[in-house]
Amino acid sequence: MPKLWNETIEEHRRAVRDAVLETTAALVAEHGLRGVTMSRIAEKSGIGRATLYKYFPDIESIMMAWHERRIAAHLDELAELRDRPGAPGERLEAVLERYAFIQQQRGGHGGELSAVLHRGDHVVHAEQHLRHFVRGLLEEGVRAGEVRSDVAPDELTGYCLHALAGAGGLTSKAAVRRLVTVTLAGLRPPG
């Protein structure tokens, strides 16, 4: 059965959008935010300049959409690790380690681009989502006796996320893993 016309259109739009996001991210990574033009993006994405402007008004909005998609993918990845079978402590470790690696990759964004991307509302939402998510895992850990219960899970969430933000300055995977080990040690029941 042939696809409905609307579905075909929708698929095509999504494919163009994805191509524009990938192309722009690659160009910005290579030349910096100021070294890229809308014409160059259109050319490299294989579409006309007028078509590109039907999708996005400027480079910042493309990078914002790219960032939003990337953050959503990261949150999905973390949710997948959380939902695996296993003790809460193990799943917490898997999630925090993945989060730390994400922070390490982010370290490469560069100041100017980072400032633009983090202006978006989507970042605030993603942070809230992440906090909620980590807090849930910590609460499970407290119930299982694997996480300290003398400090509220909300405060422990702030501790974790701040401590792991330090992964942004680390250059090796081994150093990131050590940071996760130290951060987890802070979460264990005292005594």
Place this chain on the structure above:
Amino acid sequence: MPKLWNETIEEHRRAVRDAVLETTAALVAEHGLRGVTMSRIAEKSGIGRATLYKYFPDIESIMMAWHERRIAAHLDELAELRDRPGAPGERLEAVLERYAFIQQQRGGHGGELSAVLHRGDHVVHAEQHLRHFVRGLLEEGVRAGEVRSDVAPDELTGYCLHALAGAGGLTSKAAVRRLVTVTLAGLRPPG
């Protein structure tokens, strides 16, 4: 014996400078960076506008000087706690707790002012100084068997400072103390 003329001049200059820094900081805290003018600062400091311009070209440079002086005072305070008698672990705790309270106060700066202040070179120097300082304390702690030796002191320094930066979002002193407790737990020798 009367003071030398140069000393008197020097003292007077310092007094004027201090008055300008205090007045400006108070005005900016009340009205925000954009709600303050050089004329108002001169008036409130009890000096002429022309005199003020002999000391500072603009409000940003006054706030930068104020911030530099404040950071220096904080570092002195931390050094004083480090140099007290006691076991390395106790002194580490005292220093990290004080640092966390400083971070908590800083939370009130506000985004715009913070962005201006942290543009200064003095902040980079202060951060290097602080890292060096905390690393020294951690090294002492490792030698005394009070701090874990399986992770390099330099990495533990990054962990501490990032984790304690979270104090900026905390509203009570008790919450700051809990954050310090959790952070210190991460530093203890595993076992």
